[in-house]
Amino acid sequence: MRRPLRAALPLLLLLLATTCCVGGCLAAAHRRALDEAAMKSGPLPTAMVREVPRKGEGAAQAYTVAAAGEGKEWEPIRIVVSMEDLKDASKYCTKEGEKKPDFRGEEPECRKDEVVTADWNKTLVNEVIPVAVKLHAERLLVRRLKTPLKVPKFTSEHGFCQYFKVPEGHHDAGVENADMVLYVAAGTGYGAWALP
Incomplete structure (x- = not known):
């Protein structure tokens, strides 16, 4: 009677392993099918436009995203980006060793990896922020x-x-055509904050 029991355990484990492998392969096949269907359908029908500031306006930049087939009640969020702090070099590190304010009320010494160069600033303003705004x-x-x-x-x-x-x-008049305002700054220390 012990022989059938000894054979049953390895067979049970083999059956379990086979079921797991087949299930994993089928799940992977379904994921691939979904990916292939999404790629064939093309990009989502959305467009993002970065508004050009008019003479006398501040550093805020507005982005408008439109999507096809939108309902009247729910629409894409309108995000206005204010980059006043990026225009003020007293707010961020321009060279290693200088002291600049952080977002904790302190003035630590700037490290080499915290220095904001013109190229870094340009990349942030022209590439990173627009992509992040569009994504959201x-x-x-x-x-x-x-x-x-x-x-x-x-x-x-x-x-x-x-x-x-x-x-x-x-504060006074408010921000026109905005559902959210994103204030962008660079500072010493690490981290990024998003607060309501």
């Missing part, structure tokens, strides 16, 4: 604001936000 705007649908977005005055209660330069117009 394509995926986030909102009920758009009908009035200008008024940004509160940031105090110590707002944590890191108090260290960002916010144009006065964002």
